[in-house]
Amino acid sequence: MPDEQFEHGMMTRRSHDEAERQANVRTLRQKVLTKLAAGSREMFYRDIAPAYEKQHGKPLDDYREIRQEMLKGNYMKFQMGFHRVVQELMWEALVPPVEQQLPELIDKSKELDRNLGTLELDPDLELPRYITAVDIHCQPGGFTADHCDGDIAAGAIYDRAIHIYNSRGGGMTDMAGRAICAYLDEIFPDLKPKRILDMGCTVGHSTMAYARRWPEAELHAIDVGPALLRYAHARAEALGHAVHFSQQSAEHTKFEDASLDLITSNILAHETSTKAWPQIIKECHRLLKPGGVMIHADLPQLDEVDPYRQFIYTNETHYNNEPFWTKYRTLDLRKVATDAGFTPDNVIRDFSNVKGGRDRAKIDVAVEHSRGLGHGAPPGSPLGTAFLVGIKE
Amino acid sequence: MNADSKVTLPRVAKGPRPMMFEDEANDILLSMNVSLLNELTVTRQRLDALERVLEKKGLVDQAEVNGFTPDDAAADERDALRTEISERVMYLLLHQAERAERELSDKDAEDEV
Numbered sequence: 001m002p003d004e005q006f007e008h009g010m011m012t013r014r015s016h017d018e019a020e021r022q023a024n025v026r027t028l029r030q031k032v033l034t035k036l037a038a039g040s041r042e043m044f045y046r047d048i049a050p051a052y053e054k055q056h057g058k059p060l061d062d063y064r065e066i067r068q069e070m071l072k073g074n075y076m077k078f079q080m081g082f083h084r085v086v087q088e089l090m091w092e093a094l095v096p097p098v099e100q101q102l103p104e105l106i107d108k109s110k111e112l113d114r115n116l117g118t119l120e121l122d123p124d125l126e127l128p129r130y131i132t133a134v135d136i137h138c139q140p141g142g143f144t145a146d147h148c149d150g151d152i153a154a155g156a157i158y159d160r161a162i163h164i165y166n167s168r169g170g171g172m173t174d175m176a177g178r179a180i181c182a183y184l185d186e187i188f189p190d191l192k193p194k195r196i197l198d199m200g201c202t203v204g205h206s207t208m209a210y211a212r213r214w215p216e217a218e219l220h221a222i223d224v225g226p227a228l229l230r231y232a233h234a235r236a237e238a239l240g241h242a243v244h245f246s247q248q249s250a251e252h253t254k255f256e257d258a259s260l261d262l263i264t265s266n267i268l269a270h271e272t273s274t275k276a277w278p279q280i281i282k283e284c285h286r287l288l289k290p291g292g293v294m295i296h297a298d299l300p301q302l303d304e305v306d307p308y309r310q311f312i313y314t315n316e317t318h319y320n321n322e323p324f325w326t327k328y329r330t331l332d333l334r335k336v337a338t339d340a341g342f343t344p345d346n347v348i349r350d351f352s353n354v355k356g357g358r359d360r361a362k363i364d365v366a367v368e369h370s371r372g373l374g375h376g377a378p379p380g381s382p383l384g385t386a387f388l389v390g391i392k393e
Numbered sequence: 394m395n396a397d398s399k400v401t402l403p404r405v406a407k408g409p410r411p412m413m414f415e416d417e418a419n420d421i422l423l424s425m426n427v428s429l430l431n432e433l434t435v436t437r438q439r440l441d442a443l444e445r446v447l448e449k450k451g452l453v454d455q456a457e458v459n460g461f462t463p464d465d466a467a468a469d470e471r472d473a474l475r476t477e478i479s480e481r482v483m484y485l486l487l488h489q490a491e492r493a494e495r496e497l498s499d500k501d502a503e504d505e506v
Contacts (some may be wrong), residue, residue: 016438078413092428095402102402138408140404142407
């Protein structure tokens with residue numbers, strides 16, 4: 001089977017045409033867009049950057065200027081226009097089957113509940129403005145839409161979107177969670193968490209990796225979207241994992257001080273805000289037991305990649321409803337963590353392809369290499385997923 | 394709202410819709426083209442599914458479909474279909490060409506008068 005998503009019990013059914021429409025959007029994104037992007041990268045190094053340097057007597061290495069230069073030609077306009085259209089077509093292909101089956105899916109979410117885990121919603125929770133201001137990723141209705149009693153639509157839509165969006169998530173779309181497990185196993189081999197919290201869990205796709213890795217642990221997962229959480233709960237029950245989902249903001253949770261051994265998040269950071277992210281790290285510091293570990297996964301910061309990748313990364317802010325994306329990538333994360341109370345020696349900035357741990361020199365060399373990459377560099381970040389790790393004293 | 398009454402999910406995302414081209418007509422055309430491409434693929438795959446189902450039932454032989462050679466009458470009909478589809482996709486440019494031609498002949502007519 002060519003890289004199919006696992007059809008667990010909570011999945012939305014699809015007719016031949018609906019499935020094909022979604023599969024083709026995935027192909028457009030993973031195969032066609034990738035090819036287009038390789039072409040524009042080639043044009044940049046072969047023509048645009050040398051011509052600029054010749055004309056201005058200085059290298060083209062500021063991502064804002066790179067954007068200006070790249071958008072002078074039609075190729076990049078078509079590539080980025082195509083990128084946006086593919087994103088829109090993804091939701092166009094995903095929403096109708098969910099809409100059609102909604103009552104049935106809601107019934108199914110209730111039938112699947114085997115009381116392995118729990119679900120606790122908080123209708124009084126004030127939804128953070130950074131999540132509701134625009135529909136992140138252009139998903140119509142966003143993460144927090146709640147259309148009716150027992151609504152699960154946002155989760156049903158998002159679950160299939162992860163697989164279309166990410167070519168390397170695997171059938172369980174849990175690659176990011178597995179990457180965090182693999183990192184922790186290598187850098188903290190003695191870590192045996194008894195109580196875990198996954199922040200910004202959406203449908204719990206990464207959360208399941210922790211459930212599998214530490215089956216004995218008490219596993220909690222929070223998000224602010226009620227329909228996402230109802231779906232996540234049903235999905236976990238269908239997959240046979242005990243997870244305690246609750247509707248909470250990661251900025252201020254209801255968990256007690258020093259009550260957790262491990263806190264995780266996956267691509268949550270860039271969906272928050274300049275104020276919220278430092279507050280979330282402070283909250284992690286409050287929640288961790290002495291010796292407890294927090295690990296937050298996201299893409300590398302701008303100063304950890306070459307100027308052309310900076311341009312590609314920052315496109316997301318402009319074209320994919322990611323208001324905080326670029327700003328987040330300029331934060332000094334080490335400082336955010338030490339300001340939150342983690343001692344400098346206990347803050348690690350690391351990457352899935354480096355795994356330097358406390359060997360700062362090894363990580364610095366890898367980042368230096370990443371920053372200096374130029375023509376001929378392979379697509380994708382050589383650093384892999386970026387981690388912000390903090391160990392509570 | 395109760396789940397039993399029909400829920401309509403939103404189709405448009407909240408937030409600005411950036412346009413890539415100075416003339417946003419190009420963005421709209423691009424969206425139509427890619428969407429059309431998507432639908433064409435869906436249709437082509439449906440045809441493929443149909444052929445495979447029919448073959449399984451012994452009603453169609455894929456090799457026979459692949460090796461199909463139309464007779465003269467069928468070849469003519471297929472050629473007409475090919476042209477028709479191409480012209481349908483190219484309709485806007487063809488309209489412009491037709492208009493230009495008409496203006497030319499109108500002008501000729503005026504000159505003659």
